[in-house]
Amino acid sequence: MEYILIVIGAVFVNNIVLSQFLGICPFIGVSNKVDTAIGMASAVTFVMIIATMVTYLLQQYILEPLQIGFMQTVSYILVIAALVQLVEIILKKVSPSMYQALGIFLPLITTNCTILGVAILTFQKEFNLLQGVVYAASNAIGFGLALVTFSGIREQLELAEIPKGMKGVPIAFIIAGILAMAFMGFANIV
C-alpha cells in the first residue's frame, strides 16, 4: 500500500515537471516530436533509477559514516556525471541497438535537474533503498507521461493557426500551464 501511494503521489499528484518544476529544459526543448520525447523519457528512466541507487549507497556508506554531509551536492553531481559516462560506454558495448535509441540523449542528462533533484529528494524524504528506487521509477514515469503528452499536443499544434506573437516558446508555456491545471485535478487523492 505504501508503495502504491509513493507511485500515485509521484506520477500524478506531485508530478515532477508540472507541479515541482524540475526538468523544464528538456520538457520544452525535446518535445517537438513524440518519438524523441519517448527516447528522452526512457533515457531519463534508466539513468534516474541507477543514479538514485548509487547516490543512496554513497550517502549511507560514505557521507554519513564520515560525517561529511555538507559534501552532498559536490559528491552527488560528480557521481551522476561519472555514471552517465559509464552508462554510455557500457550500453555501447552491451546493447548497440539500445545505444542507438538512447545515445544522443545521454550526454544531455548530466545537466537535467530531475536526476540530481530526485536523488536529493530521496534523501530528504528519508526513504530506504527500495522506497527510493520506487520513488525514482515513478518520478521517471511521471516525467515521461508529461513529456509524451506534451509532445503529442505540440505535434497537433503545427497544423493550428496561432497568433504570430505566440508562436514557438510562448504557446508552449501556455499549453504547459493548461496541462498543469489538468494535473491539479489529481490533488488530494493521496
Add this chain to the structure above:
Amino acid sequence: MSQLKHVTKGFLKENPTFVLFLGLCPTLGTTGSAINGLGMGLATTAVLTLSNVFIALFSKYIPDKVRIPSFIVIIASFVTIVDLLMSAYTNTPGPHGEPSLYDNLGIFIPLIVVNCIVLGRAEAFAAKNSVLPSLLDGIGIGLGFSFALTLLGTVRELLGNGSFFGHKFIQGDGMLIFIMAPGAFLALGYLIMIMNKLKKKLANS
C-alpha cells in the same frame, strides 16, 4: 567603459530567461512571490560570478578533456558555500510563522549546480576570457536573471495575492491560480510574448 557592455547585455539582449530560455526550473519554481524570485536570482548571481572568476583564473591549467567535470566541481563548491551561508543567515521564519527564504527556495538551492546558465557561461565565456571580463559577465548575466525572476515573481504575486513584495494592498484572495503551478507557466508564456514584441520594436527603431 567598453567593459560595461558585459554587464548591460544580460538585461535584454542576452537575457538568460526571456531570450536564451536557460535555467527555466528555478524561474518557474521559485517565483511564487517577488522576494523569493529576487533571493533565487541573487544566489545564482553569487555562484555565477564566483565560478566565472575562478574558471577564468584556472582554465589555462585545466586539460581540455576533463574541462567539464572540473568546471562542475568548481561550481558545486560555490553552490555548497552559498547553500551553507543561506542556511545560516536567511533561515529565520517570518513574524507570523511564514517559512523562511531558505525553506521557500528549498531544493532549488543545491540545484543551482545543474542550472544551465552557470555551466553555459563557464564554457562559452569564462574559459575563453580573462578575469575582469568574466567577473563583469557573471554580474551582468546574473543580474539579468535576477531581473527576470523578480519581474515574474512580481507579476505572479500581484495577480495571485494582490500584494507587492509582501505588502498587501488589495483585500481578498486574488487569482490564486497564479501562485500555484499552472500560473507559473501561463505568466512566463505571456511575459516572453511581451518581451518578443519589445525586442522587435527595439530592432526596428
